[in-house]
Amino acid sequence: MTGLFQDVKFGLRMMARNPWFTFVAALTLAMGIGVNSAGFSIANGAWWKRMPFENPKEIVALVMSDGSIEPAQSNISYAEFVDIQSRARSFKELAAFEQDAIVLGSEGSFSERFPGAHVTPNLFAFLGVNPIRGRNFTADDVQPGAPRVVIISHEIWQGRFGGREDALGRSVRIDTVPATIVGITPPGFRFPYSEKIWTPLQQHENIPRSSRTLVALGRLGPGAELEAARSEVRGIGQNLQHNFPDTNKGYEAIVLAFIDWANGPGADTPVLMLFGAAASVLVIACVNVANLLLSRAVQRSREIAVRTAIGASRWRIIRQVLVESVMLSLAGGLFGLFLSGAGIRWLTRGLASVDLGMPFWINFEMDYRVSAYFFLSCVATGIAFGSVPALQISRTNVNDHLKEGARQAAGGSRARRMSSLLLVAEIAITTTLLAEAGLLTKGFLHTTRMEPGFDTRHLMVAHLTLPWNQYRSNSERIAFAEAFMERLDRPGRSATIAFQHPLAGTILQPLKLDGRDTANKTGTLTIVDTLPVHTGYFRTLDVKLKLGRDFEHGDGSAGSEVAIVNERFAARYWPSENPIGKRLRVGNEMAPWLRVVGVSPDIFQTGSVLSGPRPMVYVPYRLNPAQSFSVLLHTEEFSGATATELRAEAAKLDPDLALYAVMSFDEEIRLDRWPNRVFAAILGIFSLMALVMSSVGLYGVTAHGVSQRTQEIGVRAALGATRGGVIWLVLKQCVLRVTAGLSLGLLGAAFLGDFVKRVLSPEVPPRDPLTFVSISVLMAAVALTACIIPAWRAARFTPADALRME
Secondary structure, X not given: OHHHHHHHHHHHHHHHXXXXXXXXXXXXXXXXXXXXHHHHHHHHHHHHOXXXXXXXXXXXXXXXXXXXXXXXXXXXXXXXXXXXXXXXXOEEEEEEEEEEEEEEEEOOEEEEEEEEEEEOOOHHHHHOOOOOEEOOOOHHHXXXXXXXXXXXXXXXXXHHHOOOHHHOOOEEEEOOEEEEEEEEOOOOOOOOOOOOEEEEOOOOOOOOOOOEEEEEEEEEOOOOOHHHHHHHHHHHHHHHHHHOHHHHOOOEEEEEEHHHHHHOOOOHHHHHHHHHHHHHHHHHHHHHHHHHHHHHHHHHHHHHHHHHHOOOOHHHHHHHHHHHHHHHHHHHHHHHHHHHHHHHHHHHHHHHOOOOOOOXXXXXXXXXXXXXXXXXXXXXXXXXXXXXXXXHHHOOOHHHHHHOOHHHHHOOHHHHHHHHHHHHHHHHHHHHHHHHHHHHHHHHHHHHOOOOOOOOOOEEEEEEEOOOOOOOOHHHHHHHHHHHHHHHOEXXXXXXXXXXXXXXXOEEEEEEEOOEOOEOOOOOEOEEEEEEEOOOHHHHOOOOOOEEOOOOOXXXXXXXXXXXXXXXXXXXXXXXXXXXXXXXXXXXXXXXXXXXXXXXXXXOOOEEOOOEEOOEEEEEHHHOOOOEEEEEEEOOOOOHHHHHHHHHHHHHHOOOOOOEEEEEHHHHHHHHHHHHHHHHHHHHHHHHHHHHHHHHHHHHHHHHHHHHOHHHHHHHHHOOOOHHHHHHHHHHHHHHHHHHHHHHHHHHHXXXXXXXXXXXXXXXXXXXXXXXHHHHHHHHHHHHHHHHHHHHHHHOOOHHHXXXXX
């Protein structure tokens, strides 16, 4: 212990004696450790964060899958849930829920739409969660004729009811049905994702077995193993296939660990990429500092030789260097902790501004696990980058170092080879990171380059879902749409309704053209994108039709079945004909034939950047009056007052209607692209840091090599070597290192292609040649620039200057 204390004191003196070296090394390590700690915080929040439930490891999810979609996305029917509940013996309890959007209405305020769920009465007790006010659901709450009850989140209690005690027991409306608030959940609780309001799941005996809308949860019984439960449930699923072949044939009953179900399919890929990128930055930082220590060994060669000569063992020398390295790592880690905290706070604020539907227990705070990882990474990092110079220094030949200058001894071929190998690895890792970041950035830019085909600056969008129990018929929905549009459409602005706003998708329906066969060889009709829109759709988007007329009031009624097609559709199906007056049908054989009355410009509703907007058919809203739709408003100025006015106009028609996601069109698109933008930005920042550190490391090693060869350069200059010859002498080794590093890096990027394509835009291939070539040119340019600077300085030496420096 005394010897270790002496090593620490000596290390402090060495750090104080070389402040510039200490600052550069600590700053490099701070970036690496800070980024790595931030990456671990993200992984910890996604994978290892303890769920705030009672014994969470006992909880599993039960799903039915036919293999066509990921099991974690498959649900179960109420009848199947009852079957498993009555037969399974591996579980001490089962519960279920059905996710749904729930409209909460109360006297004196607008109705609001919240993400919610219908749950079995035992769900909260199953999770071990008790309301902070009121009670849980009971079995009596689902009995026939029982009054409707609801449990709300702490957030709703504070935001909508001002945290008043009289909110408990208050009468409200849940999807237009009267109900009573009986409980308030603890602060921050949402389940399973961002749900804030819960009602009891009513008996589903009359619901078809094929209607799979539930998620079933099970709690493993005492001594029950996950694999045993999977085997038992799989057997029950096979029996259901035999007993109910019409609805269960091909469906397998699967048991998933709850965390796997909650994170969903593909969630691990971006987290692994970020954590891998963060670890790569740390490795590059370690390589840089290892090279710094190798170069500093030049100054310490005689010191080590003297210490060895007076009896210091090889282990004693190694221990001293490792202690100094760990101290450097801890010094850098303190600043890295600040960088990590700042990055996590930035990410947390961004997540708070947009609801991504993540499980509520996921957060990226500095808990005990992150703290332990931070400390261990500091120690491990110090040992990692200190091992190479420690082993190199400990091999000091006492006679050589005492006879010769430290420069010749420390600048031996073995150290130079080790430094070159480290640099090649550093360039390879950086190239791989840059390539993957380039692919992600290219994918994001593809989405941002989508030209919607109209001016988005004055467009506002909102969404509305009409309650099924009040708007069951087409005529009821059409009547509401007509009345709502009359209230919104006024001088100076226009409003319309569409099944989906631009860039948000369409309805895919079979297409049939009058007088032409559009079926393929198997007899299957071509599928076309269709979009039901209300009168004034193109006027609201401020788009002029290319041919024909816009929809008029009454279009879509009997005798006025019309359609508008876009330019892409007209060019594909009637390239040399006038589309006006042509007839087509979208949908089944019962759908009416539609007469084309107009041709619109290509508005980007769906498609890709490479192929552009797809062929589109616009139909009047009254032909397909959807239950849910987007409201579009063209206004010169959008403000909170505009949103309030929209909600008020809807409430005048029906107080139980709740407009949601009311915002400008540009804001809606920004929120849709937020995850991809942030993910690409984080990986881009990591890659930029890696590029900077790699270029600095390459510059440092090259400059050090030049300083070691000044005498040789002086002799060559005296013998007639030109400046170009001297520059090439220095650059030759750099070119070899960069070429080797680039080759290995591109191979690594190609190897990771199948893994990375899970998060890439479909338009970007995972081994995109243009991206790989661009990254190679960038990396080569930066690396060679870092080498040219010391090479140019060496070429300016006169023979006298070079020899004098010796």
